[in-house]
Amino acid sequence: MTSTPPPGYQPAPYGFPPPPPHPEANSAMVFGIVGLCLSVMCGGIGVFIAPFGWAKGKRVMAEIDANPAAYSGRGNAQAGFITGLIGTIFGALYMLFWVVYIVFIIVMIVVASNESDVTTFDSVSAMLSSRI
Template identity: 45%
Template sequence: MSNDQPPPPDPTPPGQHQPNWGNAYPQQPPPPGQGPPQYGAIQPKHPQATTAMILGIVGLVLCSALAPFAWVIGAKAVKAIDANPAAYGGRTEANAGKIMGIIGTCLLALALLAVIVLIIVAVSVPEAFDEDSSEFFIGSLFG
């Protein structure tokens, strides 16, 4: 085999350059006294974010009376974080506490409503809760 073949033609037309698939603009050095930007820097959590989440969990699991406090504290923390997102993190915890506070407050309201209905029924149908009565509660209401 001989090398008598001419080289392949240049694929770019005359006067044009090959495209630069890398960075088209050279990197500028940072200003003096400043390092490269810190991407993904951890922001401090809002002071009330964890409090709202813990109150929300305790309000759902143990003591429903704490749920409204979780709702209020969580709502305030979310509002403060949204007002200045560069200063505070922890929006997820604050929002979780707020949502758990809303759920716990609804459950508390339903429990209070059930107690009120039970008291009204106890006052209006006194024989329903007598120890001597052999009828069930529902039977005493209808007959």
């Protein structure tokens, strides 16, 4: 008996091979990260993208937890869930800021247009001539 294996022989790995990653785990992570970046850098625009990462990450984590032998990639799904949640919160806060800012500007315009004490050129020249 010879102790050398035949050509082309591959030793079997120890244990079982890892399950394949969930096909939507990476897309959940991408939606979450892009939504967070857009929420922070672009004044709340990411509020329209981040909830997709949040919802998809939660759904993918539930599918992986239901059958861990079928899929891996829980870390990517969890990253999508967390960054999507944070991006949604930041985006909502930015949108709330912009709505309050626009309402404030409109109120200031309405208040300024209803002002009864309007200074005219004649009253300004009269004030200046009285001080000289």
